Amino acid sequence: MAATRRLSHSVAVITINHPPVNALSHSLRRSIAKEFGDASKDSSIEAIVLCGANGNFCAGADIKEFGSSTLDSVSLNNINDAVERCQKPVVAAIEGVALGGGLELALSCHYRVANVQARVGLPEVLIGILPAAGGTQRLPRLIGIPAALDMIVRGRHVPATEALQLGVVDEVVKANTIDAAIQLARKVLGEKYNHH
Numbered sequence: 001m002a003a004t005r006r007l008s009h010s011v012a013v014i015t016i017n018h019p020p021v022n023a024l025s026h027s028l029r030r031s032i033a034k035e036f037g038d039a040s041k042d043s044s045i046e047a048i049v050l051c052g053a054n055g056n057f058c059a060g061a062d063i064k065e066f067g068s069s070t071l072d073s074v075s076l077n078n079i080n081d082a083v084e085r086c087q088k089p090v091v092a093a094i095e096g097v098a099l100g101g102g103l104e105l106a107l108s109c110h111y112r113v114a115n116v117q118a119r120v121g122l123p124e125v126l127i128g129i130l131p132a133a134g135g136t137q138r139l140p141r142l143i144g145i146p147a148a149l150d151m152i153v154r155g156r157h158v159p160a161t162e163a164l165q166l167g168v169v170d171e172v173v174k175a176n177t178i179d180a181a182i183q184l185a186r187k188v189l190g191e192k193y194n195h196h
């Protein structure tokens, strides 16, 4: 399990890879933090795209590690704060599911592009907990309190087209989600440079 990084036209594409659903285990979080930190500091990189391998963005915290007492300084909150604060545009490319901590990670990105087949949600309530990595703040800021509360208390999986209507994602594409996210990042960069 690891996050890997490749470069596409000065955009770093960081792929989260922990089969089958890219659950955020301790070691995956460490790997994401390292790749993201390196990309943020690398002056040859102008923007960052976060995506998932195995046909999914991320199903959230690794439920199989719940109850383990491993001490880990790389919390999902730390990662999400670093992503949100990044000076470079960060775009999430969402395929499959972005659930729980996976959606919270995507919400920390500055933009979100989803495949039409994707689903997003905060299903923590279904396992008796509440979102605790910024979802209860970032989601209402993005889509308003009533719609966010509906997602948080019902824990339902929201299809990409509805997520677009609600404003959870910025764009829905039928194919080539990662390319679309790279294009969006480059468009944002173009707008930034045109304003200077």
Ligand SMILES: C/C=C(\C)C(=O)SCCNC(=O)CCNC(=O)[C@H](O)C(C)(C)COP(=O)(O)OP(=O)(O)OC[C@H]1O[C@@H](n2cnc3c(N)ncnc32)[C@H](O)[C@@H]1OP(=O)(O)O
Pocket: 020, 021, 023, 024, 059, 060, 061, 062, 063, 064, 076, 097, 099, 100, 101, 102, 123, 124, 127, 129, 130, 131, 132, 133
């Ligand atoms: C604090 C808490 C935070 C930050 C959280 O994020 S809590 C976790 C929130 N996420 C969830 O509750 C998602 C739970 N998973 C699902 O809803 C579904 O598994 C799925 C929609 C992601 C996939 O569904 P499906 O295609 O039907 O496949 P399975 O359900 O059979 O799952 C396949 C294997 O993946 C394992 N899995 C799924 N989610 C997780 C997870 N969050 N952590 C660890 N492992 C996960 C699942 O156990 C299956 O594994 P195997 O049985 O094949 O070994």
